[in-house]
Amino acid sequence: MERASGVLCNISSLPSKFGIGNFSRDAESFAQTIHEMGFKWWQMLPLTAIGCGNSPYSGISTYAGNYLYINPYELMDINLLTHDEVNNFKYNGSPYKADYNFARWNVKNFMQIAFSRLTDEMKSSVKKFLKEQNYWLDDYAVFQAIAEKFGSKWWEWEKALKEHNQKAIEAFKRANEDRYEYYVFEQYEFFRQWNMLKKKINDLGVKIIGDLPFYVALDSVDVWANADQFQLDGNYRPKAVAGVPPDAFSDTGQMWGNPLYDFDEMKKDDFSWWRKRVSYCFKLYDGLRLDHFRAFYNYFAIPFGDETAVNGVWHSGPKNELINLIKKDNKNAVIIAEDLGLLTPDVTEFIKKTGFPGMKIFQFAFDGTQSTHLPHYYDINCVAYTGTHDNDTLLGWLYKANEGARNFALKYCNFQGFGWGAGGPECGSTKAIIKTVIASSASLAVIPIQDLLGYGSDTRMNVPGVAEGNWEFRIANEALYGLDRAYFADINNTYGRSCGM
Numbered sequence: 216m217e218r219a220s221g222v223l224c225n226i227s228s229l230p231s232k233f234g235i236g237n238f239s240r241d242a243e244s245f246a247q248t249i250h251e252m253g254f255k256w257w258q259m260l261p262l263t264a265i266g267c268g269n270s271p272y273s274g275i276s277t278y279a280g281n282y283l284y285i286n287p288y289e290l291m292d293i294n295l296l297t298h299d300e301v302n303n304f305k306y307n308g309s310p311y312k313a314d315y316n317f318a319r320w321n322v323k324n325f326m327q328i329a330f331s332r333l334t335d336e337m338k339s340s341v342k343k344f345l346k347e348q349n350y351w352l353d354d355y356a357v358f359q360a361i362a363e364k365f366g367s368k369w370w371e372w373e374k375a376l377k378e379h380n381q382k383a384i385e386a387f388k389r390a391n392e393d394r395y396e397y398y399v400f401e402q403y404e405f406f407r408q409w410n411m412l413k414k415k416i417n418d419l420g421v422k423i424i425g426d427l428p429f430y431v432a433l434d435s436v437d438v439w440a441n442a443d444q445f446q447l448d449g450n451y452r453p454k455a456v457a458g459v460p461p462d463a464f465s466d467t468g469q470m471w472g473n474p475l476y477d478f479d480e481m482k483k484d485d486f487s488w489w490r491k492r493v494s495y496c497f498k499l500y501d502g503l504r505l506d507h508f509r510a511f512y513n514y515f516a517i518p519f520g521d522e523t524a525v526n527g528v529w530h531s532g533p534k535n536e537l538i539n540l541i542k543k544d545n546k547n548a549v550i551i552a553e554d555l556g557l558l559t560p561d562v563t564e565f566i567k568k569t570g571f572p573g574m575k576i577f578q579f580a581f582d583g584t585q586s587t588h589l590p591h592y593y594d595i596n597c598v599a600y601t602g603t604h605d606n607d608t609l610l611g612w613l614y615k616a617n618e619g620a621r622n623f624a625l626k627y628c629n630f631q632g633f634g635w636g637a638g639g640p641e642c643g644s645t646k647a648i649i650k651t652v653i654a655s656s657a658s659l660a661v662i663p664i665q666d667l668l669g670y671g672s673d674t675r676m677n678v679p680g681v682a683e684g685n686w687e688f689r690i691a692n693e694a695l696y697g698l699d700r701a702y703f704a705d706i707n708n709t710y711g712r713s714c715g716m
Contacts, residue, residue, distance in 0.1 A: 216549055216572060216596075216658045220712040221256025221424065222249045223604065224664040225271070225676070226284050227313045230692045233321060234306035234314040238286045238408040245695065246416040252700050253707025257416065258424040258661050260604060262409070262499065266435070269315045269686045270677075272428045272506070273473075275358075275367065276436045277492055278351040280405035283318045287325050289408050293337075295329035310691045330400050341396075344403045350491070354440040356398035357384055360391050369439040370451040377451060379440055409499070417501070424551070424661075425500030427493065429507035430457050430473035438474055444488050446475045446516075455516040458524045462557055468517075468524025469680060475516055478533050486537045494544050502549030505571075509558060511538060512565045538569050551598050551659075555579075572659070575599045577652055578612050581620040581627075589627075590655040599657035601648060601666045604676040608665045609645045610638050611672030627651070640697045642669030649703075654710045667703065668694055 229236030229245055236242070246257060263274040264281050271281070287304055290296045304325050308314055333341070345352055358369070365372050375383035388395050413423060431437045433453065438445055446454045457473040481488060496503050505511075510532055517527035541550075554566050554573035566573055575597050580588035593599055601609050613621055614636060625635055628647040635644035645666055653660050665674045665688065677685040707713045 218658055218711055219255040219660075220253065220653055220707055221258050221659060221661040222254050222664055222667065223258045223600070223661050224690075225260040225604070225686075226262065226281075227260075227271075227686060228664065228676070228689050230310065230690055230695070231286075232305045233287065233318065234308065235283055235318040236313070236689060237284045238412045239288065241692065242412055243415050244692075246419050246421045248695055248698065248700070250419045250421050252698070252703040253713035254662075254703075255420065255712070256422050256424055256502070256659065256661065258504070259426065259500075261426045261428060265686075266432050268682050269313075271426075271686070273432045274428070275432060275434065276351070276355050277428075277431055278348075278495060279355045279402055279436070280409060282326065282401050282405055283315070283322055284409075285322055285326065285401075285404055286408055289411075290325065290329045290404070295332045295337075296325060300325065300328065311689055313687045313689050315687075326401060326404070327397070329404070330397050333400065341400050341403045344406070345399050348402070351436075351495075352399060352402055355402065355436050356395050357388055358436040358439060359398040360394040361387060363394060364391075367434045369434065377439070379442065413499075422501035424502040424504060424549070425496055426504045427496055427506060429505070429510050430471065430475075433472070433474050441488060444477055444481055446477050453519045455527075456519055457510075457515065458517045458527060459515055459556070460524055460527055465680075468527065470517060470522075470524055475514065475530075482533070482536070486533065486540060489533075489537060490540055490544050493541050497545050497548055502551065504551040504553055506553045508552040508554050508566060508571075508573075509556070509562050512562050534565065535568070555603075570596075572596045572598050574603075575657060576603060576606065577601045577648060578606050578609070581616065581624050583620070590651055590657075593655045593657045595656055595658050597657045598659045598661060599652050599655050600661050600663075601645075601652055602663055604663070605679050607672050607675050608663070608670050609648055610636070610642060610666075610669055611675060613644060614671070624648070638669045638671050640667075640669055640699050645669045646699070646702060650706050653706045653712060660712065664690060667698060 224245065226242065227236045230241040231237050231239050249257060261271040261274060262280055263271065264276050264279045265271050266273040266275045287296055287301045291298060291301050304321050306314065306317060308317065361372065361376060369377055376387065416423060442451060448454055453474040455475055457471045457475060459469045461468040512532050512534055513529045514532050515527045516530050517524050550571045552566050552569065552571040552573050555576065575588050575593055577588065577590070577600065580586045590599065602612065606612065607615065616624070625644060628651040630644050630647040632643065649662055649666060652662070674688045676688050
């Protein structure tokens, strides 16, 4: 990976007129803005259909796109919606917060209208798309149609359907053809718009880093359609679930609840499920972050039904047997290993041998130790962040840090003068920290948009372990106009990041 910098911002956080960021001209404008400041990468959260708590990390499909990002203006351009109809679907609420409930209702309504107006030529294009993507799209469309009637807890469906019996599935499709075809159209339109947007972004000189969660949700198409690939009992319930053990942050650990993979079963066909999944991502993105990367080495299994993680045990993962196949399938691909958390020496050595760059987080550096997250310890083969989507913003972190850590961080970054806590685009403390990360030896430096704007804790994207109120941060257009573009363009140029890709 050549020396460059990027901005972390999810699609949902962009400005738009429809209650949530989407594939609009505002997305193009955002890419143009970061390009002008010398940033060459745009890192996003998973684009896949969201599930519990609106989290992009608990989606109902590892392939299907999040239909909430579909832009009605694009449907107007192909005469499936009128100008007046689009105006009627506009959102009148706050531009600073994603309204998922409104967006769900809104998009379903205008998509249903568009679906009813498909021409024969458009239907032919949709059928062609289904044929090309049939290996995942058929299951997704029928799953969604069944879930409309019986709910998404597929293990509670009638026997033949929950067992993914093909005769029962085909019979259901025939009886519910309209709903099945609607969900095929939904995905066709998502990917039509995404591919157009991505080309425009790439044409500007900006590349996209996607994000792949390690686990999938139990109530997902993936588990229903591939039950033999997971550790499930005879009633299709998990034998054990994912999480992390007790540590300094939690006496009882974390319960994530995802079903675990049956890697012995997956090995029988050379991990085909995993390899298809990763290779598919490189059709969507130019680079990929693999979340919870340590689980490729070993993963934590918690007995199903336990209320805490204290009884969990470590099991061996597929290690380099799978990683080498991923490398073979995706030669020279840009892959980032999310290697955060407490890592044992053997896990660290495994990650190092993969050759994938790991992550360094500035906010983790000031814990009173000579932390490897201090920028002077960075090697070239890493990706440096001021913070991730799971961290507080830089300004929020400074406010909450103890005085010693805060003073050391400000001194380390050569922050001069007073008023470190004055937020906004001219915030001197956050700009000094960003400059330090940009100046580091890390091959790639990524800055969350909230930190470029000097925002506080009220704009935090996610608080791990908190189920509600996350993933809602949005930017107003006027905020982007206020960015100190000259400052960021200067530091990207000064520290050799503007010319790299």
